Amino acid sequence: MEKKTFKEDSRYKQTNKETLSMVILLIANIIWWYVFAYGLGSRPPEKYTYIMGFPAWFFWSCIVSFVLFSVLAWVIVSVVFKDIPIDTIEDENKGEDKK
């Protein structure tokens, strides 16, 4: 249906990849948060186990998730993200209007 009459900016392939990686990281973050907070925290408080003084649900869903997802953000940025130019490419063969 949509005929491409122009060439798409080649950098967008890379930016799409980067965006997708961050969305996946977010989804993982949300799942981790839910599973540990309510998986361990929904029992009555007298049955809680404690790690370093904190209730286990809190330790995993708040403290570990902070450390884990900071590290994952760092890993993804170093692996997936590329150092591409963001300035507009001053392309001389683009020309003002090609007849």
Place this chain on the structure above:
Amino acid sequence: MNLSSSYLIQLWIPLGLYLLVMLYIGFYSNRVVSSANGKNFLSEYFLGNRDLGGYVLAMTLVATYVSASSFLGGPGTAYSQGLGWVLLAMTQLPTAYLTLGVLGKRFAIVSRKVNAVTIIDVIRERYDNNPLVVWLASVGAVIFLVVAVIGQFVGGAKLFQTITGLPYIWGLILFGGIVLIYTTGGGFRAVVLTDAVQGTVMFFGTIVILIAATIAGGGIPNIMQTLNTINPDLLTPYGVDNFIAVPWISSYWVLVCIGILGLPQNAIRAMAYKDSKSMHRAIIIGTIVSGVLMLGLHLTGVLARAIVTEIPQGLTTDHVMPLLAMKLFPAWFAGIFLAAPLAAIMSTVDSQLILMSSTIVKDLYLNYINPKAKDDQKRLTSISMISTAVLGLIIILASINPPSLIIWINLYAFGGLEATFFWMLILGLYWKRANASGAIASMITGIAGFVIISRIWPRPFGTHPIVLTSILGLIAFLIATYATKPPKEETIEKFWGV
């Protein structure tokens, strides 16, 4: 609070020094702005010439959305509700990686392609110069930002009043005035540089008070034991008497995490950085800093329950953090810590102020009222600065007779901004078919929907109104887009082509 005058003097020394540093940054930036005569005054004043490095970008991003509520209202609620409120605050951890990762390079590339200085510049170009899109977005932004800034000013002046005994109005004039001076004089550059200083103060302030509170309470196991005796509910993710129900807390993933993408004062930062490397660094630094602030501040609020056993008469849980700081630290050091919530407020307000000013000058005045002014640099300079100053003055005047409950006012404006911009920005950036009718439909549905739902159905299915509002906004966008013509070919080529 009744404090001796020698205590007050000690408290004021670091506070005063801190405010002086802010002013100095304002003057420094003003010199940069003044030397930027020539073509790019607007880009310098409203966007700092797009040369943010990684650290400043991370700090300004975090400092802009970390506001009074994270230092006062948030920890105060954590004090009464326990660890569940920390869980809620942790929904904000992804903010940095999400804002920079999703808007990210795409936004930076596009804004350079169309030579945009404001968010609305990008929107205007993307939606075929549709005036209704520009007016709705501009007016929506200004109204909601005014509300947000008033909320912040009130919080700051109240803080001054409680801590130093300085009458409300003087606190407002003093600290509102300082924000106004450096923002007016130095523009975006002053805003982000002060943000970097303020973010650093907040970061270390948070770490210090968290450690001090842990020690003062006799260690974490001890404090948890005390909380358990006060009320075991404090240790659960549900708050006291199920105050934090699951559908409600889940809504915060929309309200304060994903929705952040729609806040223009955050999104603008995604077009202001220098290069890819700065942005990569900022994702990492920003995530760590926002994690430390969110976890540290709210957890400190919980720990305070075992230390500050009673809230003095006339104060509310909003004052837990200042009370704690004054209990734990000598006066001069408490002064440094009290600078942190002020920093949070100033760094939020300054960004909103400069954004409003850019909306009025660049998006409305230069586009529709007086396009000729574009060529007169001198006139442009004075118009921009005057509009920043006048806006700020109006807001300070409006804050004299203040509404209460900082946190809720702030969340209201927050949701309204998100409802206005979220779909328009995201779909405009990633979906070629998105057109002006869709943007208009989603803005109207979003703004009207958010206000109406908040009033008549405050908890649809147990959630925050923003969730339903966002769904309705998306549906409206899709229907209106498919019912009308696709955007112009030139627009698509401009945004997607080489």
